[in-house]
Amino acid sequence: VENLFYNMIARRKTLQNSADDYGKIVDLLSRMAIHYNNVSFSCRKHGAVKADVHSVVSPSRLDSIRSVYGVSVAKNLMKVEVSSCDSSGCTFDMEGFISNSNYVAKKTILVLFINDRLVECSALKRAIEIVYAATLPKASKPFVYMSINLPREHVDINIHPTKKEVSLLNQEIIIEMIQSEVEVKLRNANDTRTFQEQKVEYIQSTLTSQKSDSPVSQKPSGQKTQKV
Numbered sequence: 001v002e003n004l005f006y007n008m009i010a011r012r013k014t015l016q017n018s019a020d021d022y023g024k025i026v027d028l029l030s031r032m033a034i035h036y037n038n039v040s041f042s043c044r045k046h047g048a049v050k051a052d053v054h055s056v057v058s059p060s061r062l063d064s065i066r067s068v069y070g071v072s073v074a075k076n077l078m079k080v081e082v083s084s085c086d087s088s089g090c091t092f093d094m095e096g097f098i099s100n101s102n103y104v105a106k107k108t109i110l111v112l113f114i115n116d117r118l119v120e121c122s123a124l125k126r127a128i129e130i131v132y133a134a135t136l137p138k139a140s141k142p143f144v145y146m147s148i149n150l151p152r153e154h155v156d157i158n159i160h161p162t163k164k165e166v167s168l169l170n171q172e173i174i175i176e177m178i179q180s181e182v183e184v185k186l187r188n189a190n191d192t193r194t195f196q197e198q199k200v201e202y203i204q205s206t207l208t209s210q211k212s213d214s215p216v217s218q219k220p221s222g223q224k225t226q227k228v
Contacts, residue, residue, distance in 0.1 A: 022045060025043065026043055026052050026053055028118075029041055029043045029053045030053055030068045030069070031111045031118055032118065033053060033055040033064060033067075033068050034055075034061060034064045034065050034068055034069070034111060034145060035061075035111070035113050035116070035118070035145075035147065037055070037057070037058050037059070037060070037061050037063075037064040038057055039057065040055060040056050040057050041053055041054070041055045042054050042055075053068060054067065055067045055068055061097070061145075062074055062077065062097065065077065065097065065145065069143070073099070073103070073143055076099050076100050076102050076103035076143075077097040077098065077099060077100070077103075077143070078097065078098055078099075078100050078185050078189060079095070079096075079097055080094075080095070080096055080097065080098050080146075080181055080182060080185055081094065081095045081096075081181075082094045082095075082177050082178055082181045084173075084174075084177060089154075089169070089170065090170040090173050090174065091150060091151060091154075092148055092149065092150035092154075092174055093148070093149045093150070094146055094147065094148045094149075094178060095146075095147055096144065096145045096146035096147055097143075097144070097145045098128075098142060098143070098144050098145075098182055098185060098186075099140075099142045099143040099144070100186070100189040101135075101136055101140075101186065101189045103140065103142070103143060104140050105140065105141045105142070105143065106141055107141055108125065108128075108129055108141045108142055108143075108144075109141075109142075109143045109144065110124075110125050110128065110142075110144045110146075111144065111145040111146070112124065112144075112146050112148070113146070113147045113148070114147075114148045114149075114150070114155060114166060114168075115148075115149055115150070115152060115155065116147075116149075118164075119157075119164060119165060119166045120164055120165045120166075121165065121166060121167075121168070122165065123171060123175055124146075124175050124178065127175045127176075127178070127179045128142060128144055128178075128179065128182060129141075129142070130179075131179055131182050131183045131186060132186070135183060135186040135187060136186065146178075148174075150168070150174075153169075154168060154169035154170070155167075155168060155169075156168070156169075
């Protein structure tokens with residue numbers, strides 16, 4: 001796309017530099033690639049040789065996560081599923097992957113699709129972070145992929161100007177059920193947590209201090225001797 005917003009000067013001024021914009025594009029396509037695993041994605045910066053995002057059609061969503069986010073992320077994921085269909089109208093299905101107790105990161109990554117649309121839900125993100133902070137040591141930040149399907153009339157997409165954040169009908173009940181399932185999975189995984197061991201040799205060094213008595217020189221009366 002060239003000369004984007006060429007006739008909207010105010011809009012062009014809000015655009016950041018190309019490096020920041022490209023990073024956002026890569027992040028967006030990475031999230032799309034793991035959800036739509038029946039489509040191949042490839043993103044390469046102009047002039048670069050290697051593609052920053054490259055995924056192939058795969059029947060396994062875990063393989064798509066491995067090709068996009070790496071082996072270190074995919075090997076530490078657990079599958080999670082929640083479904084509800086009660087008479088009160090709280091009807092939804094959720095499936096996804098969450099990181100286990102061996103995954104360590106400094107930033108939370110939540111890839112959330114509701115009715116096959118990439119969105120954000122701050123309340124759900126906070127609920128998941130609370131579980132990880134209370135269950136895992138050092139408050140490790142999680143990697144979470146979730147796909148939620150529910151009736152379209154139960155989704156409110158008009159709470160944000162860009163429509164990237166949504167609100168759900170019976171949101172508190174849905175979040176509580178997802179939070180409980182994530183907590184159960186984490187507690188079971190925490191019992192089998194593995195640690196890398198490294199042998200460290202301890203060498204004790206002995207410091208020998210030598211005391212030498214120096215002769216005390218005679219000082220004239222009235223002058224203080226200097227202490228060392």
